[in-house]
Amino acid sequence: MSGLDVLFLAVGLVTAGSGLLAVMSVRVLHAALWLVVTLGGLAGCYLVLGAELVALVQLLVYVGAVVVLVLFALMLTRSGGVPVVTSLPQRGASALVGAGTTILLGGALLATLGDGRAEVTGPDSTAVATGIFGTYVWPFELLSVLLLLALVAGVAVARAPVGGREGEQA
Amino acid sequence: MMLTDLPLLVEVALKAVVVLAAFLTLPLALGQLEHKLMGHMQGRLGPMEAGPHGILQLVADGIKFVQKEDVTPAAADRHVFRLAPAVALIPYLVALAAIPFSAAWVAAEVPASLLFVLAATSVGVIGTLMAGWGSGNKYSLLGGMRAGAQLVSYELPLVLSAASVALAAGTLSLTGIVEAWSWWWLLWQAPAAFVFLVASVAELQRTPFDAPIADAEIVFGAFTEYTGLRFAFFLLAEYAGMVVMAVLFTVLFLGGWRGPWGDVAAVGAMWTLVKATAVGALFLWMRVAWPRVREDQLQRLAWLVLLPIGLLQLAITAAGVVVLS
Numbered sequence: 393m394s395g396l397d398v399l400f401l402a403v404g405l406v407t408a409g410s411g412l413l414a415v416m417s418v419r420v421l422h423a424a425l426w427l428v429v430t431l432g433g434l435a436g437c438y439l440v441l442g443a444e445l446v447a448l449v450q451l452l453v454y455v456g457a458v459v460v461l462v463l464f465a466l467m468l469t470r471s472g473g474v475p476v477v478t479s480l481p482q483r484g485a486s487a488l489v490g491a492g493t494t495i496l497l498g499g500a501l502l503a504t505l506g507d508g509r510a511e512v513t514g515p516d517s518t519a520v521a522t523g524i525f526g527t528y529v530w531p532f533e534l535l536s537v538l539l540l541l542a543l544v545a546g547v548a549v550a551r552a553p554v555g556g557r558e559g560e561q562a
Numbered sequence: 563m564m565l566t567d568l569p570l571l572v573e574v575a576l577k578a579v580v581v582l583a584a585f586l587t588l589p590l591a592l593g594q595l596e597h598k599l600m601g602h603m604q605g606r607l608g609p610m611e612a613g614p615h616g617i618l619q620l621v622a623d624g625i626k627f628v629q630k631e632d633v634t635p636a637a638a639d640r641h642v643f644r645l646a647p648a649v650a651l652i653p654y655l656v657a658l659a660a661i662p663f664s665a666a667w668v669a670a671e672v673p674a675s676l677l678f679v680l681a682a683t684s685v686g687v688i689g690t691l692m693a694g695w696g697s698g699n700k701y702s703l704l705g706g707m708r709a710g711a712q713l714v715s716y717e718l719p720l721v722l723s724a725a726s727v728a729l730a731a732g733t734l735s736l737t738g739i740v741e742a743w744s745w746w747w748l749l750w751q752a753p754a755a756f757v758f759l760v761a762s763v764a765e766l767q768r769t770p771f772d773a774p775i776a777d778a779e780i781v782f783g784a785f786t787e788y789t790g791l792r793f794a795f796f797l798l799a800e801y802a803g804m805v806v807m808a809v810l811f812t813v814l815f816l817g818g819w820r821g822p823w824g825d826v827a828a829v830g831a832m833w834t835l836v837k838a839t840a841v842g843a844l845f846l847w848m849r850v851a852w853p854r855v856r857e858d859q860l861q862r863l864a865w866l867v868l869l870p871i872g873l874l875q876l877a878i879t880a881a882g883v884v885v886l887s
Contacts, residue, residue, distance in 0.1 A: 421639075421642075421695060422642075425642065425688075425692065428688055432685075444672070444673060444674060445674060445677070448674060448677040448678055448681045449677070449681075451681040451682070451684070451685065452677065452680060452681040452684055452721075455684070455685055455688070456681065456684025456685055456687070456717065457684070457714060457717060459688070460687055460688065460691065460710055460713070460714055461710075461714065463688070463691045463695070463710065464691070464707060464710040464711065464714070466695075467691070467694065467695060467703055467706060467707050467710070468707065516673070517673070517674055517734060
């Protein structure tokens with residue numbers, strides 16, 4: 393095992409462990425904080441695999457923005473500290489679904505790639521840029537239109553009068 | 563540099579020590595400058611007792627912080643509360659390691675160092691949120707929420723203005739940006755520089771954007787319950803953040819180590835430090851010059867002023883790049 397292999401194993405274990413803790417935490421806010429560790433660990437995995445651009449974007453977007461919004465929402469609704477009590481059958485069922493997904497995905501990966509070793513070659517940021525803004529520019533633009541639509545719809549939903557005519561609602 | 567002749571492990575250890583030393587001394591120097599500069603701007607002397615002209619004031623403050631009791635409130639979420647200062651502080655240490663002070667003076671040469679620094683600094687807000695939540699205090703919670711709302715809003719103009727410079731230079735490497743820089747960028751990138759300066763003051767939660775710690779409204783926001791060293795770590799995080807942002811501004815918009823007499827040995831690093839000190843003094847000046855901005859005004863400024871300017875600057879930069887190439 394080379395140094396990179398050991399590093400990947402360590403980061404992967406941290407990611408998987410914190411992922412498990414994120415699912416099993418009793419308090420929602422603790423789960424969100426474990427999610428921070430999971431997403432950061434995932435960025436570490438990308439970094440070890442040589443995809444430094446994806447790793448940094450993962451850190452900037454998910455850890456720096458998305459989880460911050462999640463934490464913000466939890467603080468706003470005061471639901472972060474309330475213990476979430478789930479029944480034993482529900483826990484068993486979710487464990488079953490989780491294990492099933494893991495086996496399915498892992499099996500699919502092993503079946504397609506086999507036991508052989510794949511060369512680790514992360515594309516540099518120039519290659520990613522030509523891919524997004526050259527080859528795949530239309531899907532990329534369509535995605536941005538979709539996000540814009542979601543945003544406008546969100547504003548429309550938030551501004552819609554809730555029951556009764558406009559002006560009556562406080 | 564002779565550093566490259568050393569074994570890798572020794573080189574890495576040496577660089578880590580240098581970065582740590584810079585991380586512990588530069589914020590203190592800026593803090594001392596703040597004491598004296600604010601004093602003179604307000605027609606008073608500032609600290610005068612500890613050492614000649616109060617030069618040891620921050621050392622005395624440090625000794626005071628160490629002596630204080632480390633209190634964890636009974637209602638606090640214990641682990642989250644105690645871990646928060648570290649989460650707030652460490653991202654700036656990581657960011658400082660990737661910022662070049664001159665072409666050769668950079669601890670960690672990362673290919674996309676601009677993105678690296680922005681990504682690292684964006685993690686710091688989680689420390690403030692953890693402090694706000696973990697304290698088990700409604701003022702802390704309010705402060706944490708204000709900080710979260712403010713930092714997410716100002717992240718966008720900050721990244722947009724940095725992206726404009728990266729676009730102009732055609733690279734995400736901070737060293738590459740300084741190499742591509744020429745003096746007329748001062749005009750070309752002026753709107754981006756303005757946006758970056760305002761957004762970075764807001765990211766640091768300093769006056770006039772210090773609504774998250776507004777002492778007259780919510781005591782001291784997320785840091786209300788902290789005492790002793792943990793509180794000192796939050797203060798250090800703020801000043802280290804100022805150092806990181808000032809040097810980053812210098813590298814992005816002021817040509818970093820470019821200046822008369824060429825990049826000879828330490829002269830380049832000296833230019834970076836001189837320019838960064840000027841930017842740091844600007845941060846301090848803003849604190850003295852303006853009152854606190856209200857929460858709604860703060861959001862309005864981010865979304866209705868800074869964001870359009872940032873987008874316009876991106877268009878101007880893109881047009882410039884197309885014309886020039």
